[in-house]
Amino acid sequence: MNISRFRKIIEYSDSNKDDIESKVRKFYSLVGMSSDKEVLNILQIVRTFFLRRGYLVLEIPFADEEIGALCYKGDALGYIVLNTSLPKVNVNFAICHEIYHVYFQKGEFKPRVEFANDHYYEYEDEFAANLFAGMILMPETSFRLMYHKFKTDSKGNELDTMVRLMNYYEVPYMSVLIRCNELGLTESNSISEEFFNMDCETIREKFVELWLDYSILEATKKDDYAHLESIVNQFGREYIKDSYLNERTLKKVIRNMRILYSEIKGE
Template identity: 25%
Template structure:
């Protein structure tokens, strides 16, 4: 136990670029005490352990968890800072554990999409389109546009959470294990709904095509070439999931207006341009440059890569984490979690939770 706490304390402290003196000052103890904890000479008492966790933006469980109890079979969109960001890894693990515990509490089985390995786009374009088409059939979509992909995949049991992470260029990650099923985390921090939808589709592509390459750490392994190939496959899959080819060709015959096409399919204009470029109808770079020039002339500012060409989809049409919240209420109703725990998970006070609970009972159909 001393070694576990000492190692974790050192790792989390260094990730925040805190010296032993600085951490000691925040917690209200001596630098020598911090040194003794990190060298596994002494154990902090419960009060000090709680103060250390708060100072390091983690939980007591994170300090007590061994590295072998890490993230289950994880793959994620590579980001250089993850290897030096154990707080992020700990937060993701807590999210996974909480979601899994809620599913188990209400008796729901785990779910993961069928694995179909595919490691490169070249020579596999039709195969990737068929993999996406197969998932669409599983979702009962046919060739129709997807009104809300979050809701659609949650209905078949995929665990999805949207959460604001202020991490540059991080859009999402996915996890899967035989016992816990599949999980997708989507970053919602200053990211358009269209981009969030693409991230979800992209990560589902990884879950289906690259399941065998998932690993136990958030630090990406493999060569850059291998990762680029995986990303390209996931991007192709996402495009075909969001834009079924037959329906896209039908709509493109009716209108070549980018705005109308993106509104019909509820995707970003860049997804539309990418598909047209794949069909060799346009030159992506030239078409985007033209759109950006028109946008700047109309709005007086540049259309950045992180922005969406208006009109964007309405955020109110995509409420966050509905399945997750429903599981919390179900677990509470079944007596599997306390009011205090439910309030914590829903980010409510206990008083507000009780008000919501009373309103739900009043309007419930008996």
């Protein structure tokens, strides 16, 4: 990410902090949690949360690793499909990003492809969704405390501090850098250019050096499709029994699901 885009993100955060904080508090109220606590397993928390809104959350490994998530709303159910070909840290962030779009975005909902790259930040709705995600995954009180603890543990080394925070909150490196700046823990004009161009291999080496859990940097490849098909088949059989559906229609639904699944996986 270049410095000008980074500063644009921070400017947006400064101007819209209060509005997004109110939405974060509403989210915590809806899920029955305190807003000053870390969410240790965001997917576990939001599955039922999304279902109340009519969305199923699925994890499927995509062929295209530039896509972070797909979001689609049909006549009955909506689907949020997370790309498990990406590291766990990216999937965690994508989940929270989608919470904002589904629950808080103004205007008519439109199907979307979310990209897992720097362009993720270029539009106002994306700025807002990312600020929202950062606030949920890295709550201010906790984050300030852990920043100072990890900076002490790192003997003042900023990169080691960032990597320790990344591991602790299981979030992408750039989201940590942004959150530090949003909270005034660091300033963009005091961060050297190397911080904005940190490559995956360097970060991984730091994880190993600092005895951190580098598995969060790897793709889980978790695949919910077989479970989804079994559920559709189960309900389909019940509907056939009650004469709401016929065998031909159920087979067509399953066939179309398999075609779409194959396209997503690039098979």
